[in-house]
Amino acid sequence: MIRIRNLTKVYRSASGNVRALDNVNLDIEKGDIFGVIGLSGAGKSTLLRCINMLEKPTSGSIEIDGVEMTRLSPNELKEMRKKIGMIFQHFNLLSSRTVRGNVAFPLEIAGLDRETINKKVENLLKLVGLSDKAESYPSQLSGGQKQRVGIARALANDPKVLLCDEATSALDPETTLSILNLLKDINRQLGITIVLITHEMNVIKQICNKVAVIEKSRVVEQGPLLEIFSNPTTEIARNFLKSVTLSQLPEELKDRITNLNHGHLEDKIVKISFFGEITAQPVISDIVRKFDVDANILYGNIDHIQGTPCGTLVVELRGNNGGTGEALEYLKKLGLNVEVVENV
Amino acid sequence: MSETLNLLLLATWQTVYMVAVSVLIAAVFGVPLGVLLMVTGRGQILQNDLLNKVLGTVVNVLRSVPFIILLIVLIPFTRWLVGKAIGTTAAIVPLSAAAIPFMGRLTETALREVDRGVIEAAQAMGASPLQIITRVLIPEALPSIAAGITITTINLVGYSAMAGVIGGGGLGDLAVRYGYQRFMLDIMLYTVAILVVMVQLIQVAGDLCVRRLSKNR
Ligand SMILES: Nc1ncnc2c1ncn2[C@@H]1O[C@H](COP(=O)(O)OP(=O)(O)OP(=O)(O)O)[C@@H](O)[C@H]1O
Numbered sequence: 001m002i003r004i005r006n007l008t009k010v011y012r013s014a015s016g017n018v019r020a021l022d023n024v025n026l027d028i029e030k031g032d033i034f035g036v037i038g039l040s041g042a043g044k045s046t047l048l049r050c051i052n053m054l055e056k057p058t059s060g061s062i063e064i065d066g067v068e069m070t071r072l073s074p075n076e077l078k079e080m081r082k083k084i085g086m087i088f089q090h091f092n093l094l095s096s097r098t099v100r101g102n103v104a105f106p107l108e109i110a111g112l113d114r115e116t117i118n119k120k121v122e123n124l125l126k127l128v129g130l131s132d133k134a135e136s137y138p139s140q141l142s143g144g145q146k147q148r149v150g151i152a153r154a155l156a157n158d159p160k161v162l163l164c165d166e167a168t169s170a171l172d173p174e175t176t177l178s179i180l181n182l183l184k185d186i187n188r189q190l191g192i193t194i195v196l197i198t199h200e201m202n203v204i205k206q207i208c209n210k211v212a213v214i215e216k217s218r219v220v221e222q223g224p225l226l227e228i229f230s231n232p233t234t235e236i237a238r239n240f241l242k243s244v245t246l247s248q249l250p251e252e253l254k255d256r257i258t259n260l261n262h263g264h265l266e267d268k269i270v271k272i273s274f275f276g277e278i279t280a281q282p283v284i285s286d287i288v289r290k291f292d293v294d295a296n297i298l299y300g301n302i303d304h305i306q307g308t309p310c311g312t313l314v315v316e317l318r319g320n321n322g323g324t325g326e327a328l329e330y331l332k333k334l335g336l337n338v339e340v341v342e343n344v
Numbered sequence: 345m346s347e348t349l350n351l352l353l354l355a356t357w358q359t360v361y362m363v364a365v366s367v368l369i370a371a372v373f374g375v376p377l378g379v380l381l382m383v384t385g386r387g388q389i390l391q392n393d394l395l396n397k398v399l400g401t402v403v404n405v406l407r408s409v410p411f412i413i414l415l416i417v418l419i420p421f422t423r424w425l426v427g428k429a430i431g432t433t434a435a436i437v438p439l440s441a442a443a444i445p446f447m448g449r450l451t452e453t454a455l456r457e458v459d460r461g462v463i464e465a466a467q468a469m470g471a472s473p474l475q476i477i478t479r480v481l482i483p484e485a486l487p488s489i490a491a492g493i494t495i496t497t498i499n500l501v502g503y504s505a506m507a508g509v510i511g512g513g514g515l516g517d518l519a520v521r522y523g524y525q526r527f528m529l530d531i532m533l534y535t536v537a538i539l540v541v542m543v544q545l546i547q548v549a550g551d552l553c554v555r556r557l558s559k560n561r
C-alpha cells in the first residue's frame with residue numbers, strides 16, 4: 001500500500017542543514033493502523049508530511065498503491081492528495097466556516113455538485129457523531145469535537161489512506177480514547193489504512209497493529225505491535241514500553257519500592273512483563289517452590305493488546321544463597337521480560 | 345448663514361465623494377496586490393522572489409513619497425487618465441495611488457495572520473493555489489481586511505484635506521481657504537466638527553463590520 005524506500009530529507013537553512021530523515025524504509029500494508037513513535041524532533045512529522053508531499057523528499061521513493069509520489073506533476077499530485085486524508089494535532093479547521101462548511105470544503109475543492117456535497121456531509125457528520133453541531137463554528141466546539149470535524153473532513157473524498165499527525169496530543173485522556181476508537185471503527189468499517197504518529201506509547205497500544213520506532217531521523221525498529229512489545233531490541237523501544245507500564249504504577253507503590261530497595265542485598269524488586277500465552281501467575285508459584293524464595297506481589301496489571309493478554313507484575317523477591325539470582329535466570333529463560341527495578 | 349451651509353454641504357459631498365471612490369479603488373486594487381505580496385512571499389504557496397521584490401519595492405516607494413508631493417508628481421498621469429488634472433474627480437487619482445499600496449500592505453499583513461496549518465490542510469486536500477486564495481486566505485482574513493479598509497478610509501479622509509492643492513475641494517480645502525485664509529473661525533470649526541463626526545462614523549461602521557464578520561470565530 002505504502003512503500004517507502006531510502007527516504008532522506010534534509011532541511012537546508014541559513015543556520016545549517018538538518019537531516020530530518022535518514023534512509024528510511026517502511027512498508028505499510030492495506031488495512032494497517034501503522035503507528036510511528038519517536039521522541040520530539042526525531043523526524044515523525046517530516047516522515048508523515050513526505051507521504052503526501054507536503055515536504056519534498058531530498059531523495060528516495062514513496063509509492064502509494066503503486067504510484068510513485070515523488071515524480072507526480074502538480075496536477076497529478078492534487079488528484080492524488082484527494083485520496084489521502086490528513087488530520088492534525090491542532091485540527092486546522094477553517095474558522096470562517098461552520099462544521100458543515102468545513103466538512104464540505106474538500107468536496108468543493110474536488111468540484112462536486114451541491115446536492116452530492118450536502119448528502120455526503122450529512123453522512124460524514126453522522127459517522128463522527130456531530131449531526132447536531134452542523135451549524136456550529138469551530139470556536140464553539142471542544143477539542144474532541146474539533147478533531148471529529150477534522151476526521152470527517154479528511155474522510156470526505158473517500159481516501160485510501162488517513163495520515164494522523166499527533167491527532168490526540170491536544171486532547172485529554174478520555175477524549176483521546178474516544179477519538180482513537182473512532183479511528184479504529186473507521187479502519188474496520190471503511191478499510192482505510194491509517195498512519196499515525198505520536199510520542200505516546202499509549203496511543204500506539206490502543207489501536208495500532210504495526211509500529212515503527214524512529215530515533216534521530218532513522219527507523220530503528222519496525223514490525224507487528226506484539227513483536228515489538230514482547231521483544232524490543234532497542235533502548236528507545238524499551239523506554240517507550242516502560243512509559244506504558246511503569247507510568248501506571250500508583251504513587252504510593254513507587255514510594256514503597258524505593259524504600260524496599262534499601263533492604264537486604266539479595267532482595268530484589270523485579271518487574272515482569274508478559275505477552276501472550278505465558279501468564280506470570282503460575283510462574284511465580286513455580287519459582288517460590290523451586291528456588292526457595294519469597295515472592296511478594298506488589299503490583300499487578302493485565303491488559304489486552306489486540307486481544308492478546310499482556311501485563312506487568314511487580315514482585316519483591318526475598319531469597320537466600322543465591323536463590324533470587326537463580327529465580328531471575330529461570331524467568332528469563334521462560335521468555336519473560338524481566339527487569340530489576342533499581343529505582344522508579 | 346445659508347451660504348455657509350451651502351459651502352459646508354458642497355465640501356462635505358466632495359470629501360465623501362473623493363474618499364468613497366478612492367477607497368473603492370484602493371480595495372479593488374489593493375486587496376489583490378496584498379494577496380500577490382503574500383502568496384509570493386518566502387515559503388508561501390506561490391513563492392516568487394523576483395515578483396515579490398519588485399512589488400514590495402514599488403509599494404515601499406509609493407508609500408514613502410509624501411502625499412503632497414505625490415499629488416503634484418502625478419499630475420501628468422492624472423491628466424492622461426481622466427482627461428484633466430484639476431478638480432474633485434482628478435483628486436481621486438493621487439488619493440487612490442496613495443491608498444492602494446497602503447491597502448496592499450494591510451491586506452498582506454492580514455493574510456499572513458492566517459494559520460499556516462489551515463493553509464497546509466487545504467494543500468493536503470488537493471486545493472490549488474487559486475482555491476486556497478479564494479476559499480481559505482481571503483475568507484479567513486476577512487475581518488482583518490475589513491479593519492484594514494476602515495483604516496484606509498480614515499487615512500483617506502486625512503489625505504483628502506490636501507486635495508485643495510489641485511482644486512479638489514472638500515472639507516479640508518474649505519477650512520484652509522475660508523477658515524484660515526479669510527479667518528472665518530466658524531467655518532473652520534464647522535469643518536473640523538464634520539470631519540470628526542465623519543471619522544467617528546467610519547470607525548463605528550468599520551468596527552461593526554469587523555465584529556459581524558468575526559462573529560463566532
Ligand atoms: N521546516 C523546517 N526547516 C528546518 N528544519 C526543520 C523543519 N521542520 C522540521 N525541522 C527539523 O527536522 C527535525 C525533525 O522534525 P520533525 O518535526 O519531523 O520532528 P517530530 O518527530 O515530528 O517532533 P515532534 O514530536 O516535536 O513533533 C527537527 O530537528 C526539526 O528541527
Ligand SMILES: [Mg+2]
Pocket residue numbers: 044045046166
Ligand atoms: Mg511533529
